[in-house]
Amino acid sequence: MYTIGKLSKETGVTKRTLDYYDEIGLVNPSSRTSGGHRLYGEEDVMRLERVLALKYMGFSLEQIKSILESSKLNWKQSIQQQLEMVKKEQERLKLLEQALLGVSYSIEFEGGVSWPIILNMIKILHQDPEEVFEQYQQYLDHEDMNKIKAVNDRMTEEDMHEWMQANYEIKKHLHLDPSSEQALQLAQRWADQAERMFESDDELLGDLWEALQNLEEEGIAFYPMDKEIIGFLKSVLAVHKGAK
Amino acid sequence: MYTIGKLSKETGVTKRTLDYYDEIGLVNPSSRTSGGHRLYGEEDVMRLERVLALKYMGFSLEQIKSILESSKLNWKQSIQQQLEMVKKEQERLKLLEQALLGVSYSIEFEGGVSWPIILNMIKILHQDPEEVFEQYQQYLDHEDMNKIKAVNDRMTEEDMHEWMQANYEIKKHLHLDPSSEQALQLAQRWADQAERMFESDDELLGDLWEALQNLEEEGIAFYPMDKEIIGFLKSVLAVHKGAK
DNA sequence: TATAAAACACCACGTAACGTGATGTTCAAT
């Protein structure tokens, strides 16, 4: 028989928690002393351990209570549900990580917090892609959109970093002569990373590039693409093609 | 100028939430009607959007309030902290998923809920490996332990499934003649999966196998390994070796 | 066996970010 203090030390659960579990009927001591002190027996300890296991698995105390009194069928269902919840939560966190990384890089490269970029990024990640790529509707078909979303999902931390940096470098050097070697290198860097991210799906990349050029407002390609960047790339491309 | 209802519809935030944000001074309307109705201006809408973005990124309202009034330096720090939190949470969820999968398979194969298995699984995942593999201390060195932990981290859903099933199949057929073809196949299946999980690190696998045999109590190898299973494998191995 | 110290029971308030009414007031349209 454990007193509440002993049990607390044994299991690492605070007294208050045991208090609470007693109060809500989740783990009741099987007996008491004449003076009213709680005494927990072996079964009580077992029950507590099970409760802790289920708690670790992410169930609420309410759910735990009902699970512990239910049948096999209910068990399987609960576990499956919980599994799905966990998977969804993991996806959410993956997106969250991307958003935070984006903001982090945006601070790093832009030298400060750029709200338009952040808000766009959140939009991309927060809602379904349909709504964000709405402006592309007239230029890209449904298949393209899905592919682009897949590209976004595949993007690693390094991809994101390189992509934002390449864009930022261009922004910093918009004044460069499009025919200069340096401009060509910047454009090349941009194109290389785009190639990498699109896994050489040149058709898709071409479609997106077309769409970006035709857009009237600012475009988004995992990062706000302002007209300036697009214009710069366009002019470099023109010179380069002409020279060839 | 938006009234609270308009703003609510515009942004998808409930009135109560706007109420609350006003109350705690997170987003205050910049003016009111003579009658006291709230009127939100463009800046207020912008502020709200920023708040929502930060909320999406997982910050508490308290943090958001201070972030919105702080400097760049503070920003970077906050984002980095949040990033780390998110990464940690993701690791936790990965473990959680493993635990749930384990329980799910245990129900599937054992035909019901087996608490010893569940509690062991939770122990494996919950606390640091030191404590769980304590019993192996005398048989395995530190390096081996870390490798085993790495194996655990690498384990996919399919690995786990196959592993538990292979173990379960053996449990079901303990009575088989060790020299029978069927027994050999069961053992082979077990060994194959072990090989796969250990990525052919035969030395490590050998060490673990040694340890498992020498243990007096039940062992754990990503799943409770009872003496019966070990005994079965041992006898099959003996017959097979003898025959060779 | 008396007494002091430790452990305990039980109570109540606090937390975060709102949801859900309830009541009384102001606005917009008729």
Place this chain on the structure above:
DNA sequence: ATTGAACATCACGTTACGTGGTGTTTTATA
């Protein structure tokens, strides 16, 4: 002027306990 919709404000509920208080029981020591 009236009426229905929108609004302001209040208050209690939610989860899983933490924190602290008061008064009682148990345990250790003299």
